[in-house]
Amino acid sequence: MAQHFLLSAAARTLSLKSIFSEGEEAAYYRFCRLRWPETDGEPVCPTCGCIDIYDVTTRRRFKCAACHRQFSVTSGTVFASRKLSFVDLLGAICLFVNASKGLSAVQLSRDLDVQHKTAFVLMHKLREAMMAETRDIGLDGEVEVDGAAFGGHVRPANLREDRVDRRRLANRSGKRRVVVVLRQRGGRILTRTFLREAQGVEFARERIARGAMVAADEVTHWDLLETDFDMQRINHSEGYSVAGVHTNLAESFFSRLRRMIGGQHLKVEGRYLDAYAAHAAWLEDHREESNGRLADRLIGGALASPVSRSWKGYWQRRAA
The missing domain is CATH 3.30.420 (Nucleotidyltransferase; domain 5)
Known part of the structure; x- marks a missing residue:
């Protein structure tokens, strides 16, 4: 009998061990590549679309040479105003997609050593990105x-x-x-x-x-x-x-x-x-995609989604 895909090595292309051993820089450049796949991670101004960008290395931000606006890899996305480091954010997404029957906010908060509210809001922002993937899809057949x-x-x-x-x-x-x-x-x-x-x-x-x-x-x-x-x-x-x-x-x-x-x-x-x-x-x-592909799909969808109007300001008690 052929081995089930989820039991094979092909289904395991991303692990917490690799995420934390590679460190913050590798996680950051992974987000860059998924935000700007057309330029292989080179920043593009989200305001005017200019590719002539200055790197503000001390703050991990960019400045557009045309409109002079500053932005980051998460600006204007559901990850805007994030507090977690990129390696922790990638680890959270890895745990989230690995859970084939879902993941509780309590468990994620314990795994990452963050407040329950932090885990709860992050997971709902990721679910918003999931919902956006099928927002305009129709069915036939x-x-x-x-x-x-x-x-x-x-x-x-x-x-x-x-x-x-x-x-x-x-x-x-x-x-x-x-x-x-x-x-x-x-x-x-x-x-x-x-x-x-x-x-x-x-x-x-x-x-x-x-x-x-x-x-x-x-x-x-x-x-x-x-x-x-x-x-x-x-x-x-x-x-x-x-x-x-x-x-x-x-x-x-x-x-x-x-x-x-x-x-x-x-x-x-x-x-x-x-x-x-x-x-x-x-x-x-x-269900037939590797966990690394799932993580990249979810990050790419989240970086293509605008700032959440339901979950922005949750910490200021403007709850959804």
Whole structure:
């Protein structure tokens, strides 16, 4: 039997040992190469695009000869105003991508010896970069659509006579959210969070090309998609796959997301669920890439993303 890719040496191209042994300079030049890949790490002014740049070596900054503005490798990106050194930042990203079922902020804070808030904000900035990767992507071909509920657990009362039917809307906590997933077979995964699964109908119409084949379960609100797509339906009370019709890949994604939340994060607030779902989708999409390639992909995406409007100023109590 052939060895699984994740068990092979090809999947391990970056390690904490190599990151910290190579040191700060190597980490810094890695960020430069990923910020400006067209010039092999040579700086380009983010304001005017000029390549005639002066090196302010004492501050690790650059000055544009045309517009005279100073900038750094992280200026205007989600890493702007960073406090961590580049070697620590690269180490954090290595740990983040190595965790195939997600990584808790508590664990990252202990590994890097930083405050929990530092780890929490950094990880959410990285998730923003993950979400940006699929922001403008549409799906076609064969697409599976499904929804799953997360959160809103209501603890049953101690005494039997005090217990209520937790399935009824009146007895829910109001914190329950539904993640709707669109997964193209052989392609990408798109996710979005709603209060109700039926709201995912418009999401599917928005992101799936007309005429594509869409597989869904027996829930009635997916009937509304039949006018726009070639629908295949599977009744899960009869089987998980009948005559080749299934939503197994969508269910596979939810399996990863549930293990991520239940095993690592324990609970996730509804306002952050979109980010965690996008994180799980990103890991699933790139599961066959080495950890070094994952780190470079994530750093490149983060350096191409603008300053976070949700997480900028978190330390000044302007929390997301």
